[in-house]
Amino acid sequence: MAQGGVVRVDGDEFWHMTKVLRLSTNDRVELFNGKGGLIQGCIQMIDRTGLDFVALEDPILVLPLTTQWHVFAAFGTLKGGRADWLVEKCTELGAHSVTPLLTDRSPTISENRVDRLQRVIFAASKQCQRLHEMALNPPMKIDHLLPLVAQSKLSFVAIAEATPLVSTLTSSRNESSGLIVVGPEGDFTEKEVNRMMEAGATAVGLGPHRLRVETATIALLATLMLWSDSQPTPNS
Incomplete structure (x- = not known):
């Protein structure tokens, strides 16, 4: 859509814009498509069923982050909204994708x-103004994860009592893509750990305390996102 184009907004987004955000005619709005496209405009008209957004300039394309972290976490049995929280925070922190990991436990x-998690991602993307949608992949078994670990130059698995993550990062080179793997409540079985290590994963620790699945996931992702941002880009 070019400058002067009009988009009709209805349904849930219309309700959110007018009832929650209390936007009205002539208010400035930014629309994005989840693929990096961003366009600025304003509300031209509001009626009972929707509103018309008019573009005030041509759209721009924002490039995605250079380093992409893919999260594989065994959160299928989490209760009380904890899985929602995990996925919401992964969206905010900038994970490229999240995959529910299926394990023995x-x-x-x-x-x-x-x-439901797809809806959580959509809401979190709007709240944090994330322009590139985070992918929620179908659930995956360990067997299908192993080839991805083998192909990735950086694959970190959260394991209790392993070498601290920060110590491991001091000797790691930043790459354009990496994997983060977190086990279920009760942790991975010894066999699962051995198979991932044989495929090339690096076991990392996250401190002296036993962390919940969602806490370990966010601690690992947040640290790696900050580390990636501080490193020179590959081939620079």
């Missing part, structure tokens, strides 16, 4: 929960 995740 977390073997399933309901289809209804996956649908």
Whole structure:
């Protein structure tokens, strides 16, 4: 859509803009498509069923982050909104994708929960003004994760009592893509750990305390995002 173009907004987004944000005619608004496209405009007209947004300039394309972290976390059995919190914070911190990991101690995740998590991602993207949508992949078993670990130059697995993450990063070179793997409540089995290590994963510790799945995931992701931002880009 070019400058002067008009977009009709209705449904949930119309309700959110007018009832929650209390926007009205002539208010400035930014629309984005989840693919890096951003366009500035204003509300031209509001009626009972929707509103018309008019573009005040041509759209721009914002490039994605250079380093992309892919999260694989066994959160299928988490209760009380903890899985929602995990996915919401991964969205805010800038993870490129999140994949529910199926393990011996977390073997399933309901289809209804996956649908709900997609809605959580959408809401979090709007709240934090994230221009590139985070992907929520279908649930994956360890067997299918192993080839990805083998292909990735950076794959970190949170393991209790392993070498502290920060110590490991001092000897690691920044790459354009990496994997973050976190096990379920009760941790990975010894066999699962051995298979991931044989595939090339690096075990890292996150301090002296035993962390919940969602806490470990966010601690690992936040540290790696900050580390990636502080490193020179590959091939620079």
